[in-house]
Amino acid sequence: MNPNISYINRDIESKIKNSLNQGKVIVVYGARQVGKTTLLKNIFEKLDIPYLYLSCEEQRVKTKLVPDYLELKKMIGDYKYIILDEAQNLENPGLILKILIDNNPSLNIIASGSSSFDLANKISEPLTGRHFKFMLYPFSYNEIKKNVLGIDMDFTWRESLLFGAYPKIFTTENNTEKIDLLSLLSSDYLYKDILTYGLVKNNQKIHDLLVALALQLGNEVSYNELSILLSIDYKTVERYIDLLEKSFVIFRLRGLSRNLREELKGKVKIYFYDLGIRNSLLNNFTELKLRMDVGSLFENYFVLEKIKSYQKGTRVPNIYFWRTYTQKEIDFIEEVDGKFKAYEIKYSSKKTISKATKEEFMKSYPTESIKVISSDNLGEEI
Template sequence: MLEKNKIYRRKIEDELAKLLDRRELIGIKGARQVGKTTLLKKIYDGIRGQKSFVNLDLIDIRRAMEENPLDIVTRYKKEGKLFLFLDEIQRVKNAGEVLKIIYDEFPDVKIFFSGSSSLELKENILPFMVGRAFIFELFSFDFEEFLMARDEGLARIFREKNESFKKAMDGDEPQPPSFQQEFLSLLKEYLIFGGYPEVIKTDSREIKELILKNIYSLYIEKDVTAHFGIKEIAKFEDLLRMLAFRNASMLSISSLSSSLKISFQKVEEYLAILRHTYIIHLLRPFYRNMVTELRKAPKIYFLDLGLRNAILNNFTKFDYRADNGGLLENFVFRELFTSDYSIKYWRTTGKAEIDFILMKNEDLIPIEVKLTETKPGKAFYSFINTYKPDVAIMVTLNDFGKDKINSCTVYKIPAYYL
């Protein structure tokens, strides 16, 4: 049974814990409602000593922070060290300068801050924070965090399987699967509803849908309209729906411009907003041959599939969808995206394509995503013959096995290993 008011552990907490005693500021950026405030409050609750949590959505506090930031510290600081938590820092004008002033003037103040726009942080905050801050990104729950909330026992098994998947990329044998149907059932739920914390906390499909629609509505209202000042909201939403339909496909800005009847530059502007507010990611191609391999065109992926499905208002169960192949590919991207690997895709001018290329040190590992077990396609053979990797991966819903292509070992891995 899920506990509505329970605060579930995030994997990033271990990294943050190592930095609590250091002088530098700690910044957490991420999309709206992924749990930034909850994470800050959890850190706040775990700190013994003088501390203060400041909500910068409150106009009076925000104005005081803008006009005289030293007064904020004076108000909350007594003798000794103060842990100061600033939530939604992007709401403050000249936030970077404000943070720098506090940091420089109060060596015994440890600042934590959160923000919802990476563009705002990049332009107005980070230039003042060089050498002064550690910045972390928080996303919606990945599959492991989702399992930790739903079934801690399965989460422990997942970690073992995931570790064996990582070792397989170094040439070791992966562990065979277990509890396949339970993993598969939870994976299919995750593929439809994604990993927003409030979505995970309810068992009701109806409430999950309602929460996701509300998150989307608030994003359009507060981020797109109020913060970025976009006036052609209908065009922006049309673009977002078109991207959702073309999920896991190559992106053509000129095609989008023509279909939506808006300028090339306007499409670029809207895409930048979507990237910097953590809605989409544009995956760049891998290439070494300047003639036969694509070098520029990115592929489009969503950072949360629940929100992607809310944009389309399509919460049909996984087994009955026409887009389930794209959903599975996007899931694999999402899991690899937050891993330690550098990730690209590969496509030739002859349209041979590999979904993902992992780059680890000097090694290349091609990964192809298939709904069901099939023989590797011509592109797989082409890449292996050209680059001669030691290991290649085929990710499917539930298949497990091993093949050989020349000297390359090809592992078939269930998606719930990732």
């Protein structure tokens, strides 16, 4: 179904362009294969300016990019625009970037990274207040809608519940090929950086943890229960989840609790940055009408699309879910300046939010709106 498209403009593209020529390094984070290299090259090609592209996964590049300006100058020559791709592979990326900017403030450097646990740690101190940070996700609903003329968005978002929205997957028409590509992604790329840096002692355990999280999609997660299930200690579960989040495989949504007596405290839900990866981990690509987990897939999709949509604005809200001991629950909440917007996410348009839940939430929090999101009105809210 998907048309043969050469390029889809990304929502962060204009923000990156506007951040050039300001004497700061630009850092773009995102999972492997999410389109970082394509995006960055395309920006400079559209601007029609010469640029130097360096892949920091190449040994030749890693050897020559050292914290010495004379050596760095030999490498970059007279280029004013430089891409350092997968910069987390450099030994001292923060110091290297600082030396380059200190000695030549007119340089425009964009560094990309597929893991924030390593790159963010290495650049935060040397580049304090001297870098812009952006996040690139798999294609969003709105990126596809704006760039692919005549596309059936109702079909497309439903397909994304099964196969996700990685660029390579989206532009592949055959479902069998999609499944094969997702299998390759989830096995070869998913935790490449975690394994490269020796941060996990047992590869099978982290895979088993991801499978367990995939099965619990949309439910509150207990680290203690995962610890027992996987026969690893609580702290290891916590560390593995943190590493997976910093590798842009999963993300956490925390419960809203302002010390009201009946609210659940300290709870967390875990979602996937791409549902194709989630379904590949379970080897389950059954069509939606036959699935028992379609509600959880739809919830993950809406929450993720909301997060993607924040890139277009200037304010990023605090986000939560909410539940009480009496089982009153709201799936997704945005907070800006102490005001709340609440969303109950129901795949079926026939389901509603109870009056008691509405009243209790609105009594406790200054609420701008409470909406029910279903398959009928999804496109209006993302």
